[in-house]
Amino acid sequence: MANLILTPEWTEGIYQLETSDLIIGGPDGVDNRQAIQLGKRTEYLKQEVEKCAPSASPAFTGTPTAPTASQTVNDTTIATTAFVKAAIADLVGSAPATLDTLAEIATALGNDGKIKEVLLAEIAKKANATDFTTLKELLIGIPFPYPLAAVPSGCLAFNGQAFNKATYPILAQKYPSGVLPDLRGEFIRGWGNGRGVDAGRGLLSAQGDAIRNITGWLSDILYQDVSFLDNADGALRRDKTIVNLSYSAYNSGSSTDVSGSMGIQGGYSTKTGDRINLDASLVVPTADENRPRNIAFQYICLAK
Known part of the structure; x- marks a missing residue:
């Protein structure tokens, strides 16, 4: 079979x-x-x-068709050519035929200085007004560095001045005192917020300048001609303009103080000590304040 x-x-x-x-x-x-x-x-x-x-990852040939979804659909539905063309037409809107392609827009930008404002205005109409308003209100009152002296319209400088809380209600929510911090010549520091660094600070609190303590010591400097003082290093130096200082020492052989200076052989004189100065400028740059390297900008903020 x-x-x-x-x-x-x-x-x-x-x-x-x-x-x-x-x-x-x-x-x-x-x-x-x-x-x-x-x-x-x-x-x-x-x-x-x-x-x-x-059925999995098909590669279509010919001219396959599919239903055209509504412009409000925002999911994994297939977008047909009709859907795409409608979306582009909605974006272009009422733009004239001479400005409805990227090439035409690019050419117009190169030829017309005002087309930028026109395009921004048209794009703003398509933007989500609610999201834009939320973002703008978030930025109100936040300091940002500005490179010019003249404060632009709609902004305020951080000069420690009071502002009208009725005129700027959103700004007043962030600065309830109605006074902006004075950031002229100041650095902004991140709030410690429980980290344990710069503890005890409150938001918007000011802090004066300070440095870590510098300490040092000298011992057994008893005679002005001891040569190692002329070879001092770092911030310590012998002051050659103030010499032959007297001193008081305790005489271990009696219960009285002895004034004068002890010579090399153990005798006493009255002119043996010189002054030693501490001068940090011998080691590092100094000024009237403590500061890092910096560039000066003006701090301003959006105000509303």
Whole structure:
């Protein structure tokens, strides 16, 4: 017993067995004709299905179509060419035909100095007004460095001045005292907020300048001609304009103080000590204040 030999082929009709048909077996016999025809159709359909795009990541050919979604749809729906063209037309809006392509806009920007303002105004119409207002109100009262002396319209400088809380209600929410900090010549420092650095500070509190304490010591400087003082290093120096200072020392052999100076041989004199000065400018740059390297800007803020 053998299988029928099938070739992929679509036949228009399926043979009907008649009562008068003789029983003829074999691959071409009447008894197998219907099975062969149906089998050929099955093979044909199988090959046609295999030519189609797979269900996962299909690669379409020809001109496939899909429903056009509404412009309000914002999900994974397929965007047809009609959907895209409608979205672009909505973006372009009432722009004239000479300004409805990127190339035309770029050319116009190069030729017309006012087109920038026109475009910004048109884009602003398309922007989400609520989101823009929220962002603007967030920025009100926040210091930012400005490179010019003249304060732009809609802004205030941080000069320690009082402002009208009724005129600037949003600014008043952030500065309830109605007074802006004076940031002229000041640095802004991040609030410690419980970190343990710069502890005890409140928001908007001012802090004076300070440095870490500088300490040092000298011992057994008893004679003005001791040469190592002329080789001092760092911030310590011998002051050669003030010499031969007297001193008081305790005489360990009695209960009285001894005034004068002790010479090399243990005798006493009255002029043996010189003065030693501490001068940080010998080591580092100095000024009337403590400061890092910096560049001067004017601090201003949006006010509303």
